[in-house]
Amino acid sequence: MNTIYKSVDAGNIDQSVIKEAGQIVRRGGLVAFPTETVYGLGGDALSPSSSKKIYEAKGRPSDNPLIVHIADMDDLDRIAENIPKAAYALADRYWPGPLTMIFKKKSVVPSETTGGLDTVAVRFPSHPVAQALIKASGGYIAAPSANISGRPSPTSGDHVRQDMDGRIDMIIDSGPCDIGLESTIIDLSTDVPMMLRPGFVSAEMLRQVVGELDTDPAVFHKAGADIRPKAPGMKYRHYAPKGKVAIVSGNRDDVIRYIRDKIDGNKGKVRTAVLSDSEDAGQFKEADLVADMGERSDESAIASRLYDMLRACDDENIEEIYSEEFNTPQLGQAIMNRLIKAAGHNTIKV
Numbered sequence: 001m002n003t004i005y006k007s008v009d010a011g012n013i014d015q016s017v018i019k020e021a022g023q024i025v026r027r028g029g030l031v032a033f034p035t036e037t038v039y040g041l042g043g044d045a046l047s048p049s050s051s052k053k054i055y056e057a058k059g060r061p062s063d064n065p066l067i068v069h070i071a072d073m074d075d076l077d078r079i080a081e082n083i084p085k086a087a088y089a090l091a092d093r094y095w096p097g098p099l100t101m102i103f104k105k106k107s108v109v110p111s112e113t114t115g116g117l118d119t120v121a122v123r124f125p126s127h128p129v130a131q132a133l134i135k136a137s138g139g140y141i142a143a144p145s146a147n148i149s150g151r152p153s154p155t156s157g158d159h160v161r162q163d164m165d166g167r168i169d170m171i172i173d174s175g176p177c178d179i180g181l182e183s184t185i186i187d188l189s190t191d192v193p194m195m196l197r198p199g200f201v202s203a204e205m206l207r208q209v210v211g212e213l214d215t216d217p218a219v220f221h222k223a224g225a226d227i228r229p230k231a232p233g234m235k236y237r238h239y240a241p242k243g244k245v246a247i248v249s250g251n252r253d254d255v256i257r258y259i260r261d262k263i264d265g266n267k268g269k270v271r272t273a274v275l276s277d278s279e280d281a282g283q284f285k286e287a288d289l290v291a292d293m294g295e296r297s298d299e300s301a302i303a304s305r306l307y308d309m310l311r312a313c314d315d316e317n318i319e320e321i322y323s324e325e326f327n328t329p330q331l332g333q334a335i336m337n338r339l340i341k342a343a344g345h346n347t348i349k350v
């Protein structure tokens, strides 16, 4: 398949591109597009065959449901039912924005889109290009992240091109994503709301609106017989570069010493990268790649660089990646959740 590339300026949207992209989606094709979180791989959410194509293009297991994107509050109750008051309160505060809510689905939503579940995940993104495309496509776009399943999610048009060239009809490039980590997911189909995935909207921010909130244990613990993630996607290896990732945890001097020893031992034998905050980056100059994630307190920089840095490790054929822990107040949970998954729960305490 020949993939069409278009650049669209989010501040001055070329409507002819949006119209063309909307027609592709309406005819059952796939268009990758920017959102404020990561790039999405969009198809008509109400068409079973479009959803099947999304799974094929990504190599995604078919039991891993897609998020349905809307661009108008009135469209919510055409696809979802039993919508609790808390959902409207959350929407007031965080929609349009990086929050996905799960409800009982209505029958118009095909089970292909929801991975066979009787619930549907819905998000109203804030990115103007995403909103324009959703409207031009008929109102409902199913869109997972626009990466090959398992790889780090795409936060730039180039990332999408690396993974999706020749596999989909069109890629709309509007430059780097603002947030750079996927949306927060909250399940509102149960009595007590449950956070299934942390994101820009933190557990604390959710609690301020909904009161009582559970967190799926799978967010931070390894899935197994006793822990089965409620978001099916969370059970798969995720966000992972080709090299082996280890998170090094402990007091700062010990962490630096441990990683420097690894770099020394690997020199000339194993290509090694370090994900470090700016304050410590100078300590790791001997590594093959030092990913400077930003200053320790600059959580939005760390979040927005994470996937780009993991992809850079692949570009540099890195075999071992050591990461510091990032403890930031709002996005820290989301950053560490993605890192823990990328590392396959490999944390080294020093």
Ligand code: AMP
Pocket (backbone or CB within 6 Å): 064, 065, 066, 067, 102, 114, 117, 119, 120, 121, 143, 144, 145, 182, 185, 196, 230, 231, 232, 233, 234
């Ligand atoms: P992605 O689109 O790549 O960000 O993945 C979407 C995430 O949302 C995956 O982890 C899915 O398992 C999760 N998800 C989507 N729909 C549902 C649902 N109905 N119930 C639980 N999790 C869902």
Ligand code: MG
Pocket (backbone or CB within 6 Å): 144, 145, 153
């Ligand atoms: Mg994804």
